Amino acid sequence: MFGRRRRRLVGVVGATVRDNDTVPEPMSRRLDSNTLDSVRYDDRGLVPVVVQEATTRQVLMLAWMDAEALQCTLKTRRATYWSRSRQTQWVKGETSGHAQAVQELRLDCDGDTVLLVVDQTGPACHTGATTCFDEGLNTLS
Numbered sequence: 001m002f003g004r005r006r007r008r009l010v011g012v013v014g015a016t017v018r019d020n021d022t023v024p025e026p027m028s029r030r031l032d033s034n035t036l037d038s039v040r041y042d043d044r045g046l047v048p049v050v051v052q053e054a055t056t057r058q059v060l061m062l063a064w065m066d067a068e069a070l071q072c073t074l075k076t077r078r079a080t081y082w083s084r085s086r087q088t089q090w091v092k093g094e095t096s097g098h099a100q101a102v103q104e105l106r107l108d109c110d111g112d113t114v115l116l117v118v119d120q121t122g123p124a125c126h127t128g129a130t131t132c133f134d135e136g137l138n139t140l141s
Helices: 067-076
Strands: 006-008 022-024 047-053 059-065 080-083 088-091 100-107 114-120
Touching: 059 067, 059 080, 059 114, 067 080, 067 088, 067 100
Parallel strands: 047 114
Antiparallel strands: 006 022, 047 059, 080 088, 100 114
């Protein structure tokens, strides 16, 4: 079902990508209402969510979801997260306008991390940076 198809490598954080680069399809599972029971939440009832831009494949941010936020995201296709500091749900872009339209949800091979592939409107980071990983970018020598 989740065979090793080949696809174009669209992007990696900080990498320059050529059109002919390919990588194997990741061994993850599409997440939908039939596979929600496969998600393994931590002892706080949360799962980490890696957010990636659909076109550039740039990693935008890391966030957290509880089961309700994940269900809401699946239903509305708007990224909905759990705020650990405020102890409440929030929809990305609801106040800033920097929304994330969810194109794909994937669950990693262990079931303990979600990947959201989104169309990002505006910057993803609350600081105004394109991604939450833009500041202090250093290349290892």
